[in-house]
Amino acid sequence: MANSPTGDSVLARIVRVLDSFEDGAPLTASQVARRADLPVATAHRLAVALVSHGLLERAPDGRLRVGVRLWELAARAPRALGLREAAMPFMEDVHAATRQHVQLSVLEGDDVLFIERLSARNAVINLVTVGGRIPAHASSSGLVMLAFAPPGRQEEVLARPMRPYTAATIIDPNRLRRELAEVRRVGYAVTGGHVHRDATGIAVPVHGSGNAVVAALAVVVPSADAQPRQHVSALLAAARGISRTLGAALPTPSAERLSSPHAPAPG
Amino acid sequence: MANSPTGDSVLARIVRVLDSFEDGAPLTASQVARRADLPVATAHRLAVALVSHGLLERAPDGRLRVGVRLWELAARAPRALGLREAAMPFMEDVHAATRQHVQLSVLEGDDVLFIERLSARNAVINLVTVGGRIPAHASSSGLVMLAFAPPGRQEEVLARPMRPYTAATIIDPNRLRRELAEVRRVGYAVTGGHVHRDATGIAVPVHGSGNAVVAALAVVVPSADAQPRQHVSALLAAARGISRTLGAALPTPSAERLSSPHAPAPG
DNA sequence: TCCGGCTTCCCATTCAACGGGATGGGCACT
DNA sequence: AGTGCCCATCCCGTTGAATGGGAAGCCGGA
Secondary structure, eight states: OOSOTTOOOHHHHHHHHHHTOTTSOOBOHHHHHHHHTOOHHHHHHHHHHHHHTTSEEEOTTSOEEEOHHHHHHHTTOIIIIIHHHHHHHHHHHHHHHHOSEEEEEEEETTEEEEEEEEOOTTSSOOOOOTTOEEEGGGSHHHHHHHHTSOHHHHHHHHHSOOOOSSTTOOOOHHHHHHHHHHHHHHSOEEEESSSSTTEEEEEEEEEOTTSSEEEEEEEEEETTOSOGGGGHHHHHHHHHHHHHHHTOOOSOSSOOOOOOSSOOSOO | OOSOTTOOOHHHHHHHHHHTOTTSOOBOHHHHHHHHTOOHHHHHHHHHHHHHTTSEEEOTTSOEEEOHHHHHHHTTOIIIIIHHHHHHHHHHHHHHHHOSEEEEEEEETTEEEEEEEEOOTTSSOOOOOTTOEEEGGGSHHHHHHHHTSOHHHHHHHHHSOOOOSSTTOOOOHHHHHHHHHHHHHHSOEEEESSSSTTEEEEEEEEEOTTSSEEEEEEEEEETTOSOGGGGHHHHHHHHHHHHHHHTOOOSOSSOOOOOOSSOOSOO
């Protein structure tokens, strides 16, 4: 054995190490070794290297945890903090108007990845955390993004087995296909109790500079709420604002003639 | 030459590559090569590897950008998103009460790293972005964290040359030392025009589970504001709430007896 | 005292990483 | 349509950075 008999690259191992901090709790080097399936010596050496670059940190008790430096590097992800930056003011508007959980998410793999959340102190149970995932088929945000995704992408998700969270979760490909068509028709998605029986999600699409749907904006209300659709207009207004900020050409009569500094390619 | 004649590790190069996305804008592989000071072939190979792990992504035009997967991994940083999660509700309180920029930051190296910001739409110019840095000596948040940092840490910062942003920026070690003593005495920091002449920062410390100061909470108001100190009480209340959430033993008569599920080590 | 689990260092082995160079594509001038 | 420039991408011989078993040392509990 030598330079990795298992055949994985340094990079793959680094990702595995970082990935072993699933819950954000500090770990010892040996714990990391076990979780990342690495020899102790290797895990230790990698950990020391990662600490020296700040991607990991030593907690006061000497254990390892994810470092802020990593977060700082990741803060430049256009689809994460960049998107968030554009969306925050509008999310605050929705939050003020509805006093419910407001969530911003993107599609990552087969899952919805939550980028930002404004939570209502005394609203429904909280289902997701920032940085957390939920399978796309189960959440309103996921349905919206799938509905407006390229057909190929949709079929990828439909082809895989879908995990039910509650009795209401859609797990049948054909039902989901019909649901997506309906979402495309009305322009938003409502999922009552698909993730948790007491929570209903309402989501609308957010468009990026190429006019493709790049994110979803959603509110989560108690399933007891008689009129979940009352929030749609606030969501649509906010999503429109975000899309405009992102440089989307909105479906307005007269086209805009912006002198965009980049993107020399034709529209 | 072979396995890196320059003698830098794969990890160091990966960090340099990620670091080259300073402004979040997409880059071509060649641009990355230049910024990270790597041969084109190497930069290209690394980029492909990083993309395969999702740490980088391809923008629609094929250029590279930081991927959400990296952000997801970094979201587990206790001092970043963990802290933010605890702080957000209280930050919203301060935001509602003051209608000014509210900022949460940690000390990282000699700089203040901003973890979260709630911005006031029509308030003062915005000085920092989430994920952005400002030297500790220049900002109110930095002064607070330095004031309550171990003396060794303080001297490290004091020993280095300090960049002035405005005429008001403190760059004299002795003046800064006196300022820090004052901050310790009153329990908060006010810096009028130290970063930008039109902005005044007011910051208070946030305590972590070991009771050490782990973060700063601040508001930024127009320098024209006659009573910047009026915000101190709201800040202190919020900081106290955050500290409690983080598990700090607050200076209250009776100690708390929580049955914490983790941390088997003695309190 | 012994035991289990931890961190940390050592060092011979070897394959993953390296990068110069070649190829080909796209775009903007001319 | 020719020229120049910059780009992405692949090839492939070379080699030293990365590797991991082993061992030593540290702590805390039984």
